[in-house]
Structures are given as C-alpha cells and as structure tokens.
Amino acid sequence: MKEVGEIVSEIETPTGIYYDCEIVQISCPACGETFKGMKRSAGGFIAGHHAYHEFVNSQDLIIEAMGGV
Numbered sequence: 001m002k003e004v005g006e007i008v009s010e011i012e013t014p015t016g017i018y019y020d021c022e023i024v025q026i027s028c029p030a031c032g033e034t035f036k037g038m039k040r041s042a043g044g045f046i047a048g049h050h051a052y053h054e055f056v057n058s059q060d061l062i063i064e065a066m067g068g069v
C-alpha cells in the first residue's frame with residue numbers, strides 16, 4: 001500500500017497512465033469515511049460523497065416539508 005505524500009512516478013489505470021501522482025488521504029466531513037489514493041480519485045470520492053449527502057439531505061427536507069414520517 002502507498003503512503004500519504006508519496007509521489008508515484010507512474011500509475012497505469014484502465015483509462016490511462018498517470019505520472020508523478022501524489023498519494024493523498026481525505027475524510028468526508030459529513031460521514032467521516034476516509035479515502036487514500038490519487039488526487040484524481042480523491043476528487044471522485046469528494047464529488048460522490050457531496051452528491052450523496054446532498055441527495056439524502058434533500059430527501060430529508062422533502063419529507064419534513066410534507067409533515068414528517
């Protein structure tokens with residue numbers, strides 16, 4: 001497993017080859033899930049959690065607006 005801060009000179013993925021990738025670690029502020037890996041994938045992790053939590057929150061607001069469960 002790669003360590004945080006490590007620069008990986010070359011990573012081959014199904015979509016292409018990444019060069020000089022820094023390994024980063026981030027946690028979702030909403031649920032605390034943690035991801036470690038390339039920035040490119042970290043972006044997907046953040047975007048995915050953002051979309052997910054926004055969706056769940058909007059569902060909650062709709063339910064609340066309709067008078068609760």
Ligand SMILES: [Zn+2]
Nearest residue numbers: 028030031049
């Ligand atoms: Zn999350």
